[in-house]
């Protein structure tokens with residue numbers, strides 16, 4: 089990819105898309121097109137020297153508009169969130185199939201050289217995630233298919249669509265299965281936030297308000313691995329530029345229980361809280377970890393930021409956002425939308 093090639097990032101107003109645009113810009117890419125359906129004031133990161141477009145990519149004509157001239161396309165646009173969102177919005181999650189379908193068609197029509205699709209660990213067979221012992225999921229564990237209802241099935245279908253556009257039409261596609269990504273400039277309130285941001289926010293709230301309690305969804309013994317955002321954008325580029333033809337895990341292999349996640353957040357905050365477990369809250373699978381044998385084999389690399397290090401950066405960022413919001417400072421435009429923009 090040349091420094092002057094046009095690169096399209098779909099979902100650039102969101103967490104990972106915004107971070108990818110930020111990285112590409114720092115790397116010197118000059119012709120960046122950032123697209124998201126949200127109004128500009130709700131984008132997490134937005135840069136004035138980038139072509140920013142607020143367009144609904146469910147619509148085929150908008151996908152054609154944005155794909156024109158693009159050499160590389162990264163599809164990070166989806167209607168998604170943590171368990172609290174995907175468990176209650178299955179149809180909305182499945183409708184993201186329109187974005188990827190229309191973007192693939194447009195990429196083919198306008199001759200894009202590469203197409204990257206952001207899939208998810210939610211494609212894995214639920215039967216393989218029943219134990220709390222953090223089962224490491226290998227790429228082959230997606231089949232026979234029993235994906236997360238709604239969101240996971242859409243991801244699995246869209247993965248296969250990428251594969252068949254490559255096999256039947258010759259479009260170069262790359263697919264990564266992200267495992268729970270966290271970091272600054274991500275969703276931290278409003279209902280779509282995932283566990284790392286939610287736990288940081290709850291610990292901050294408890295500390296600031298002097299309420300020495302925290303509500304945890306589930307029993308706290310569920311296991312997950314969490315990938316820091318810098319590893320995610322690094323991995324996206326490595327996979328996109330590789331010859332890896334099949335969907336591949338992009339996740340940390342440092343599995344923790346949710347209780348351990350809370351331990352780390354408490355340690356960063358310097359407090360101890362009474363834990364209240366809400367067993368009726370959305371829980372998702374009991375255990376999940378990323379098996380990184382395949383990515384190691386292909387790239388001799390895997391996400392490596394320790395959770396303690398990444399969570400501290402995330403905690404500090406959320407703390408600043410939280411305090412600014414408490415002060416009613418500019419930057420928070422809308423309570424429900426997480427409305428922050430960066431101009432540098």
Ligand code: NAD
Nearest residue numbers: 099101102103104124125145146165166206208266268269
């Ligand atoms: P995000 O919600 O922060 O960003 C997604 C963006 O897509 C949002 O800004 C949203 O407005 C935009 N979008 C939704 N519908 C759109 C449409 N019709 N047209 C244009 N834009 C639209 O989420 P994220 O965490 O940045 O996730 C990026 C991608 O990675 C998604 O495909 C997601 O499913 C996938 N993923 C994320 C994680 C994670 O832990 N964050 C894990 C697995 C997979």
Ligand code: GDC
Nearest residue numbers: 169170171208209267268282283286304305310370371372
């Ligand atoms: O939401 P999530 O991060 O998604 O939840 C992880 C675990 O943390 C769940 O068992 C949840 O019940 C628990 N948890 C405890 N307290 C809280 O306050 C909280 N908020 C949240 N959100 N969770 C809490 C995710 C999907 C993503 C994505 C990734 C891929 O599933 O939601 O959309 O695709 O998977 O790895 P998680 O890890 O179940």
